[in-house]
Amino acid sequence: MLDKAATRSQLAQIMALIKLMRPKQWIKNSFVLAPLVFSGEFLDVIAVRDAMFALLLFCVAASAAYIVNDIQDIERDRRHPGKSKTRPLAAGTVSVPAAVMLLGSLYALLVAGWFVAPKVVMVIAAYLALNLAYTFVLKHQPVVDIFSVAIGFVLRVYAGAMALNVPVSSWMFITTLCLALYLAAVKRRQELGHSGAEGRKVLEKYSVSLVDRYAEMSATGALLFYSMFVMSTKPELIITIPLVLFGLFRYWFVVEALDGGESPTDALVADWQLLLTVVLWVAACSWALWPIQA
Known part of the structure; x- marks a missing residue:
């Protein structure tokens, strides 16, 4: 009985950590595949592989950015009627130390990705730097906040181009x-x-x-x-x-x-x-x- 309860608790923790990464939002990273479509290389197996790897790396980077943002905004999210229930940190289903450990793991994956696709990871580094600036400064600046979000999508397209080594x-x-x-x-x-x-x-x-x-x-x-x-x-x-x-x-x-x-x-x-x-x-x-x- 205790083993089953412990297993359910572990599964709940894993699901909460996955939710913290916001996988539903990964659909935004499909912009990475735009150069694959417009270059006409979508029948090239190697090109598809490289583009999908860039997409995977951007999903990891986006999740890392979300975690940093949620840690920074935890107190404000707890006062929000919706986010206090849907954000794992604000809801208390994930602790800050657990979130930091997950964040470190995601960064480690991106470092490993450098050895496979350095050009893509350089673009991702710019994306992460932009998101850090957004989380702590830019999101409080009107108009600048909207442009910061939009530039993130442009970087997604650029990462896709770097993965294929094609001009955009x-x-x-x-x-x-x-x-x-x-x-x-x-x-x-x-x-x-x-x-x-x-x-x-x-x-x-x-x-x-x-x-x-x-x-x-x-x-x-x-x-x-x-x-x-x-x-x-x-x-x-x-x-x-x-x-x-x-x-x-x-x-x-x-x-x-x-x-x-x-x-x-x-x-x-x-x-x-x-x-x-x-x-x-x-x-x-x-x-x-x-x-x-x-």
Whole structure:
């Protein structure tokens, strides 16, 4: 009986540690695979292997960044009605020493990754440095906080390019930045509407109308720059522009009508039309860029 209770306790601790790493958020790291798709190397086994390894390393790095943030914000999260129940540190299901040990293990994995993919790990080091600055300073600075989040997505794309040793179009970088700014602005909008400054102190500096304008400007920029990227670099992808436009419209509908968007990952997974749009976009890109010799 005691053995079963001890086993259940250990399993609960393991599950809490896994939750602390926020695996649901790893879907954001799929941006690492963008260069694999747009370079047309997705049928090359070695290229796929290298891209997937970069994706794995970024998932490890993202989890490390989340743990640092949760340790820093533990007291504020305990006062938050939602995070006090969903964040393992704030809820007390994981102790700070256990979180620090897990963090050290993740950093050790990244150090080991250096010997396999040094260029990728250099980009990840920049990402971790950005997240440390964000956790302790930048997230308290209005506008800078949104750009800091968005730059993290640009670094994901860059890491994918480094993994394959392929150049990345400037259009892709600016499109990624605008799309990430759009998602970050919408996230701030929803946080502001749901919990006000209780969730983030920086929200005291924002208003719903202001972040709405940020989101609209960023969405317009994302569509414009993606279209220019397609027409100037990959004209065969012209069929994907309507999907991007529909995706932006649908996401805003999810935010406005269905009150989603505080977590872009949850919004994507919960809305079948949005998820289907992403799947169709990936399929259309793959079909349009399918290597002729294959």
